[in-house]
Amino acid sequence: MKLAGSAVLGIDRDRVWSALQNPAVLVRTIPGCERLEETGPDTYRMTVTAGVASIKGVYQGEVALSEPEAPERFVLRARGQGAPGTVDATVEIRLSEVEGGTRIDYDAEAVIGGMIGGVGQRMLGVGREEDGGGVLLRRGEPPRRRGDSRSGLRPGLRPGLRSDPRARLLRARLRPCLR
Template identity: 35%
Template structure:
């Protein structure tokens, strides 16, 4: 499934870039996030609890940064396992550009799911994924802007 979006954040590009890789910012912004730990220059481990339709799970996973061209673009590759519920994996291409009001952040995510998650139904999964992406970027925008004030 593909999810795309764009935001204009009223802060400089470098600040947005730095906050994209800050574990505390990620923990605050990822819906249901219990922990984010930086394991290396380009590797993070995270635990996220969420409900998707009738399924509830704790996902333990990894997030890796690939093809980073600071502060312009990167690819985030993720995978997470929710035990018997199934797993999710995919990537997000993020690009940043200067805009009149600050920074234009654009993203394109491509995800795959398997296990019981895949049996829930594509429409429900699509709507939950879009909702979670929206919540993340709402929180991210709020967090980045608040720190800049």
């Protein structure tokens, strides 16, 4: 399964970079992540609760940050396994300076195996569309609706900020960490 998205934050790139290297911030941006424990430099043990349809469970695994090019990009790799199956994900995160802040772009690819993978890619695709992409949505959060489809912007959003629910959620999660 592949996912991509972006968000614009009204915060300078160096501060966003520092925040995304902090496990207390990362735990807020990984879907369903309940805990990150440092096990070494840029390596963490994680506990994630996730699922598709009625198949839900707790996954134990690891997260590693690699290929850093401060403050422009890095790669986050996550692997986990639990009773419902396995998850192996790679996310490339890119930061670029834009007028008034930082644009975060991400491209993710996840391979899901076991019982949860058996639900089928079609089911996962439907869930992905319903929750606005899923990459930045934590369990228990309701699906989000897109804004005006003609402009791609919700009424009241200033130009340059996408109405994509993933972007809104990413901004909401990172802002408190950057104050």
